Structure formats: C-alpha cells, structure tokens
Amino acid sequence: MEATIRVHQQFINITTGLPKPLGRSRKAQYAPKPTNTVRARDCNSWIKKSNFRLDGVSKRKRKPEGRPARNAMVSLNHWQHQRHHVHLMSRVLNIRTNASPFTLILDDLNQRALPFVCELVRRGLSRNVNVVVVAFETTRFPGGVRHIPAHAASNGDQLLLQLTRAMDEAKESLVIVDSLYELLQIEGIDMSALFNLVAGKFASTLVGVYHQDMLPAQDAQNPYAPQTLDLLKYLATSIVICKSFAHVLAAKVARERSLAEPTYGLLQGAEGVVECLDANDHRGIVLEAEFRRKSGRPESEVYFLRTAHPSDYNVPVPGMIFGTLKQEFVALLEQVPAYGNSGVLALINLAADDIESTFNLGLTEKQKQAREGVVLPYTDAQKGEGGEGGRILYDMGVEDDFDEEEDEI
Amino acid sequence: MPPSTRIPPLLQPYVHLPRNDSLLLLTSTLGATANWLLIRVLCDALNNPEDGGDGHNVVLVSWMREYEFWRQEARKGAALDLERLKKEGRFAFVDGLSELCLDASTNAPATTSKSAPQITATSTVGGSPTQKAPQILPVRGPPGRIVPARGLPQGAAPASPALTSTSVQTSSTTRSSLGHHTMKSLDIAHLQTTITTAISSLTFSKSTQRKTLLILDNPDLLLALNPTISPSAMTSLILTLHTLPSVSHILTHMQSDNPFLSPSTRPQPLETSHHNLLVKLAHMSSRVLGVRVLDTGVARDVSGVVRVTEQRVGWMDLGLHEEGKNGDRAEEGKGREFLYQVKGDGSVRVFERGAGGEG
Numbered sequence: 095m096e097a098t099i100r101v102h103q104q105f106i107n108i109t110t111g112l113p114k115p116l117g118r119s120r121k122a123q124y125a126p127k128p129t130n131t132v133r134a135r136d137c138n139s140w141i142k143k144s145n146f147r148l149d150g151v152s153k154r155k156r157k158p159e160g161r162p163a164r165n166a167m168v169s170l171n172h173w174q175h176q177r178h179h180v181h182l183m184s185r186v187l188n189i190r191t192n193a194s195p196f197t198l199i200l201d202d203l204n205q206r207a208l209p210f211v212c213e214l215v216r217r218g219l220s221r222n223v224n225v226v227v228v229a230f231e232t233t234r235f236p237g238g239v240r241h242i243p244a245h246a247a248s249n250g251d252q253l254l255l256q257l258t259r260a261m262d263e264a265k266e267s268l269v270i271v272d273s274l275y276e277l278l279q280i281e282g283i284d285m286s287a288l289f290n291l292v293a294g295k296f297a298s299t300l301v302g303v304y305h306q307d308m309l310p311a312q313d314a315q316n317p318y319a320p321q322t323l324d325l326l327k328y329l330a331t332s333i334v335i336c337k338s339f340a341h342v343l344a345a346k347v348a349r350e351r352s353l354a355e356p357t358y359g360l361l362q363g364a365e366g367v368v369e370c371l372d373a374n375d376h377r378g379i380v381l382e383a384e385f386r387r388k389s390g391r392p393e394s395e396v397y398f399l400r401t402a403h404p405s406d407y408n409v410p411v412p413g414m415i416f417g418t419l420k421q422e423f424v425a426l427l428e429q430v431p432a433y434g435n436s437g438v439l440a441l442i443n444l445a446a447d448d449i450e451s452t453f454n455l456g457l458t459e460k461q462k463q464a465r466e467g468v469v470l471p472y473t474d475a476q477k478g479e480g481g482e483g484g485r486i487l488y489d490m491g492v493e494d495d496f497d498e499e500e501d502e503i
Numbered sequence: 504m505p506p507s508t509r510i511p512p513l514l515q516p517y518v519h520l521p522r523n524d525s526l527l528l529l530t531s532t533l534g535a536t537a538n539w540l541l542i543r544v545l546c547d548a549l550n551n552p553e554d555g556g557d558g559h560n561v562v563l564v565s566w567m568r569e570y571e572f573w574r575q576e577a578r579k580g581a582a583l584d585l586e587r588l589k590k591e592g593r594f595a596f597v598d599g600l601s602e603l604c605l606d607a608s609t610n611a612p613a614t615t616s617k618s619a620p621q622i623t624a625t626s627t628v629g630g631s632p633t634q635k636a637p638q639i640l641p642v643r644g645p646p647g648r649i650v651p652a653r654g655l656p657q658g659a660a661p662a663s664p665a666l667t668s669t670s671v672q673t674s675s676t677t678r679s680s681l682g683h684h685t686m687k688s689l690d691i692a693h694l695q696t697t698i699t700t701a702i703s704s705l706t707f708s709k710s711t712q713r714k715t716l717l718i719l720d721n722p723d724l725l726l727a728l729n730p731t732i733s734p735s736a737m738t739s740l741i742l743t744l745h746t747l748p749s750v751s752h753i754l755t756h757m758q759s760d761n762p763f764l765s766p767s768t769r770p771q772p773l774e775t776s777h778h779n780l781l782v783k784l785a786h787m788s789s790r791v792l793g794v795r796v797l798d799t800g801v802a803r804d805v806s807g808v809v810r811v812t813e814q815r816v817g818w819m820d821l822g823l824h825e826e827g828k829n830g831d832r833a834e835e836g837k838g839r840e841f842l843y844q845v846k847g848d849g850s851v852r853v854f855e856r857g858a859g860g861e862g
Contacts, residue, residue, distance in 0.1 A: 203785055206814060212821040230738075231787045232818050233745045234524050239818075243746070245739040273786075279735050307782050309766065309775045360782075365761045366532040366795025368785050369812040371838035376815060404823050458857045 135408030195293035198330035224264030230276040250283030340372035511853035528788035530759035535807035546581035565720040566599035579849035595682035714751035734780035812838035
C-alpha cells in the first residue's frame with residue numbers, strides 16, 4: 095500500500111494536484127527521477143527537428159500504434175483514472191502522433207472554441223509543427239501561422255490544391271478548419287477527400303470547428319441524406335464540446351438544488367439577446383471530450399482548460415515563436431477547486447439566501463442616501479412642541495402635482 | 504474635446520474601437536433602434552486624438568436609411584458635420600437604398616428618392632413645392648420600415664422621373680467626388696467594387712497612417728432583396744473587404760428580433776439564412792453590442808437595454824495576455840448591461856440598472 099502511494103507522489107505534483115508532464119517515454123516514467131517537473135525549453139525529443147525541409151521531404155508513414163501490453167484486468171484507482179484521462183487530453187493538445195487524426199470541436203456562441211484552438215496552435219508552434227488554418231472567419235493571423243483565405247475559394251479542388259501546397263514543405267502539419275459548416279457549403283468539397291489528404295497522405299492532424307447554433311440548410315434534392323453534423327461526428331476520432339465555465343457551475347448548482355438547469359444565449363428566447371452575459375468565461379473553458387480508441391471504445395471525460403499565461407511557457411529557443419510548455423495545466427473538471435464541493439456549496443447557499451421575487455430588493459448608493467434623508471413622524475414629534483397635531487409631513491417630489499381636493503378632508 | 508461629452512462615459516470604453524483589427528457586431532430589435540449607438544461610434548471614430556493616431560476614416564454603407572437621415576442624426580446627436588468631413592476626405596457614404604429600393608416601384612412615382620438629392624443639392628431642382636419636404640423627410644421610426652410611396656397627385660407623376668434622372672446625374676458627376684456613392688445593382692460583385700471605391704477614395708486623399716472603419720448598416724436586407732445571395736457570400740464579402748490593408752475595423756449592424764434568433768419549427772429559407780448570417784457574424788466578431796427593449800415592459804424613463812459582450816481571445820495574440828493586467832480582468836471578463844434613454848434633443852443618458860432616477 096505504502097509503495098503505491100509513493101509511486102503516485104512521483105507523478106502527481108503535490109501542490110497543484112496535477113499530473114506531471116507525460117512527455118517522457120514510458121520506461122523513463124517508471125524509473126526514479128529527480129524531482130525536475132518542468133520541461134526544459136529546448137528538449138530534444140519534444141521540438142521536432144527538421145520538420146521543415148524544402149528539398150524532398152521524407153513523409154512520415156502512419157504505423158499501427160505499438161502499445162505495450164497492458165494488464166487490462168486491473169481496474170484503475172482514482173489517481174490512475176485521473177492521470178489516464180489527463181494524459182488522453184494532453185496527447186490531443188500536444189498534437190502527439192496518432193493521438194487523434196480528426197478532432198471535431200463543437201462550440202456555440204455561449205462558449206466559442208477559440209481558447210482551445212489557440213492552445214493547440216501555441217503548442218503546435220512550440221513543437222515546430224507546421225500550422226495551417228483554413229480560414230473562413232478571420233483575415234488577420236500572427237506570424238508563423240499559414241492561412242488559406244478559404245472564404246474566397248470558389249471550389250473544393252482549388253482549396254485542396256492550396257492546402258496541399260501549404261502542407262508540402264513540412265513533415266508534420268496541424269490543419270485547422272475554423273468553420274466546418276462553411277467548408278461544406280463550398281461546391282465540390284468532400285470531407286473524406288480532405289481527411290484522406292491530411293490524415294492519410296500527410297500523416298498530420300486535422301482539427302475542425304463546427305458551430306452548433308448554425309441552422310443546417312435544407313437539402314431539397316436529397317431530403318433523406320443525413321445531416322452534415324451527424325456525418326462529421328461519425329468521422330471524428332475525438333469530439334470536444336466547449337462550454338462556458340460559468341454555465342457549468344450554474345448547471346451544477348441547479349442540479350444540487352433539484353431545479354431545472356438554466357438555458358443561455360439563443361436558447362433563452364429573449365428578444366434581442368444574441369450572447370449571454372457570462373459567455374466566454376475568462377477563467378477558462380470546460381471541454382466535454384470523447385476519445386475513440388482504435389477498437390471503437392469511446393472514453394469520455396470532462397476537462398477544464400484554464401486561461402493560459404505567458405509564464406506557462408518557456409522562453410522560446412532562437413528561431414521559434416513560442417517556447418515549450420513548462421507543465422501540463424489541463425485538468426479534469428472534478429479537480430478544479432471552484433467546481434468542487436466548497437465552491438459550489440457557497441453558490442448554493444447564496445442562491446438559497448436570495449428571496450425569490452420579481453422586485454430588486456437591493457439598494458443603490460443613491461437610494462440609500464434618499465432613505466437616510468427621510469424624516470420619520472416620531473422624530474419630528476420629539477422636537478419642540480411635539481408636532482402640530484396630525485399635520486401630514488410630506489415633501490413634494492419633482493413628479494408630484496398638488497391636488498387640492500384630496501387635502502380638503 | 505466637445506464630442507467626448509456626447510458619448511456617455513459608461514459606454515465610452517465599448518464605443519471606442521478595439522486596438523487590434525477586428526470585426527464588431529451591433530444588433531437591434533424592432534422596438535429599440537440602434538441608430539443612436541451607431542452615431543456614437545461614428546463620433547468616437549472620427550475624432551479621438553489619443554493613442555497615437557488621429558481617429559479613423561469612416562465609410563458608412565446604409566441599406567436602410569438615406570444620407571439625409573444620417574446627416575441630421577449626426578448633427579443632432581453628436582454635433583458632427585458630415586458634409587465638412589466628406590470634403591475633408593474623412594467620411595464617405597454609400598447609399599444602398601435610394602437606387603435599389605425606391606426607384607424599383609415603377610407604378611407609383613418614387614417620391615422619397617428625389618428628396619435626399621433635392622435638399623442637399625438645393626439649387627438644381629426647385630420645381631416641386633417646398634412644403635412637401637418636411638413631410639417626406641425620413642423620421643425616426645421602427646427599422647425595417649421603408650417609406651411607402653405615397654400616392655402623389657397625378658399631375659406630379661410625369662414630372663418626377665425627369666427630376667430623379669437629373670438628380671442621379673448630378674450625384675454621379677459632382678457628388679461622388681465628395682464621398683457620396685450609390686449602389687445601382689444587387690449584384691454582390693457590384694457591391695464590392697462600390698464599397699472598395701468608397702474606401703480608396705478616402706485613403707488616397709490622406710497619406711497618414713489613419714485606418715478606415717467600415718460600417719455596414721443592415722446588410723441583412725440584401726438577403727431578402729436578392730435570394731441568390733447566401734449568408735456565406737455575405738460574410739465572404741465582409742472578409743474580403745477586411746483584407747484590404749486600409750480597413751482596420753468593420754462594424755455590422757443587424758436585426759436580432761425573435762424570428763431570427765429562434766426560427767419557427769419549419770423555418771423558411773429567409774429565416775434560416777438570416778439566422779445563420781447573424782450567428783456567423785457573432786462568431787466572427789470580437790465584440791457584440793446588443794440593443795433591445797426592457798424585458799419587464801415599457802417604461803417612461805428607459806428606452807431600452809444595451810448589452811456588451813466581448814470575446815477576448817483572438818487569433819492575433821493567440822489568447823496570451825500579460826498577467827500584469829490581472830487586476831481588472833475579473834471585472835472585465837463578464838459582459839455588461841446598461842439601461843439607456845434617448846431624449847428628444849438626441850442626447851442619450853446611459854446608466855446602470857437601479858441607478859436611474861432623475862439625474
């Protein structure tokens with residue numbers, strides 16, 4: 095028992111509760127290591143050497159995953175479970191070979207996919223991966239990111255040609271489509287052709303964003319064809335659904351109190367509300383992910399990717415735009431203190447304290463001052479001759495008009 | 504500067520254009536028009552002397568209102584003299600309404616199309632009775648309302664085509680040099696060339712680093728006018744215009760009424776395309792300003808609610824912010840909502856919920 099605990103302490107950083115980076119080989123992990131948790135800024139195996147070569151690149155071939163035999167009978171305990179799932183997400187985020195050839199990201203206006211996509215791009219650039227964006231939504235990109243202005247593309251063949259040209263110079267690329275909906279609107283595009291090109295021919299990674307709140311166009315010619323989103327879900331090797339952290343918290347609070355979960359944004363049905371107030375939470379983004387193994391077995395877990403800071407990355411080595419990641423910071427949602435019991439309990443108590451009414455019972459500073467200024471009848475009666483026997487104490491406001499008849503009683 | 508007093512201090516940071524080049528979205532509903540907010544954006548972009556540059560050039564493309572309306576609103580609400588700015592080469596107007604919609608009705612003579620040129624180019628046409636002018640003037644009303652061609656007395660009918668043709672000639676010859684452009688076709692290529700000429704007419708006149716803000720007022724009308732235009736073509740046009748080196752920001756104003764947000768169970772094609780255009784633009788925009796009526800009903804001292812939400816992670820900085828600004832980020836992370844009241848003289852009061860009162 096004691097031995098296992100000691101092993102766990104090796105992998106889990108005690109202070110943060112987060113697993114240590116999992117970039118080393120499996121053998122190295124099990125060997126006792128000095129407590130150097132932070133990845134060096136120019137570690138040899140991490141940054142891809144000679145990824146870009148202009149003269150005849152030797153393409154990498156996709157090989158079947160050579161997994162070491164596992165004793166599958168052993169059920170994972172809590173720590174192992176957490177570490178395993180964080181490792182799965184970390185592989186996708188770090189664009190590890192064969193981790194997920196086609197990742198489908200589903201987002202909506204309540205939480206856009208950009209924080210997640212930017213994290214992918216940063217880590218890709220830090221590993222010297224060729225990042226290509228098929229852009230339907232933006233025109234301005236930072237240096238180092240190749241982009242194809244796909245919004246102006248007229249047909250699918252032209253787009254694939256441009257993409258081939260952009261990927262040709264590198265051994266390994268990361269291709270990001272920032273709106274799959276728009277991509278499939280282009281005449282003559284074939285999703286499987288794109289997949290074959292990126293994942294098959296170039297052995298690279300394809301990431302596509304699909305906005306869930308776009309309405310699918312009705313297909314008059316082919317009414318029985320499946321919806322494009324269903325097809326994409328079928329094709330994907332990982333599916334990541336983006337949610338706002340604030341909304342997930344609110345939903346949990348509602349569940350704990352056995353209330354219906356609140357709806358947000360467009361679903362809210364309020365006239366004129368396009369985006370809800372706590373959309374795109376600045377603290378981080380909640381990712382509901384499903385990873386599909388080769389066997390077809392899905393593994394699902396909910397993650398929390400906090401907002402990245404420049405201090406999470408090493409200083410870039412010369413010639414690189416981004417430094418390597420120091421330490422993995424994606425975590426399971428249940429590991430996040432704010433989502434854990436204490437944080438949510440405080441919110442529940444807060445919600446229970448609120449008296450439910452349609453009135454706003456709070457006071458603003460101005461209202462407080464006005465309230466202080468009111469002279470109550472008994473204070474008036476205490477001074478001098480003790481009031482004037484039933485005189486009505488009332489100061490006329492701006493909005494009052496004097497009504498003579500009412501006072502003639 | 505006097506214009507800063509025209510912009511309510513609470514709204515100032517949100518009316519001010521973001522530092523990075525980006526797209527912005529402004530939505531409004533039938534009951535709450537956003538023209539006052541557009542004017543404030545115009546005002547802020549046309550004169551702000553701080554942060555290095557000297558403001559922006561502005562190209563206003565309107566499919567919903569005529570130039571005359573904007574000129575008066577700008578003068579009333581923000582004390583901007585659009586005529587002078589046009590002459591200085593800082594402002595250009597692209598008229599998407601009068602040629603496309605108002606001349607289309609061949610049966611009833613187009614009364615409104617000639618009203619705008621008639622007033623600005625006063626000396627050329629003096630034929631029609633002058634007391635008609637105030638009646639024809641575009642007044643503040645619900646957006647979406649195109650002034651219906653009123654039945655003129657039959658005697659005036661033969662005279663009006665001649666009048667419009669002359670005014671069109673004058674606009675094409677003299678006024679286009681002053682920054683007034685007119686769209687003559689619903690074709691998307693024509694749209695693009697017209698707006699591009701309008702933009703280039705500004706940048707050529709100045710050699711400074713001043714960038715251009717492009718405001719598209721109700722381009723969703725085009726979806727209804729020309730069913731062959733798809734939302735993708737529309738956003739493609741916007742992005743193509745954004746790739747022009749002189750254009751830094753594009754602000755799009757669209758309607759966000761209920762039928763567009765949550766279409767009926769068997770949505771009609773127009774509903775679908777409008778919804779998709781709105782959602783797509785919202786996804787593309789780094790800031791969404793929404794104007795709507797009060798949720799609790801009509802109030803005498805509140806015209807509506809303005810909501811500001813921002814997407815702070817952008818492609819340019821890849822979402823990496825300096826940690827030094829941590830202090831204000833907790834405050835800025837959430838969207839904000841304010842109440843506003845548009846007064847009769849065109850001034851606007853903006854205040855937080857519950858802080859209304861008189862003052």
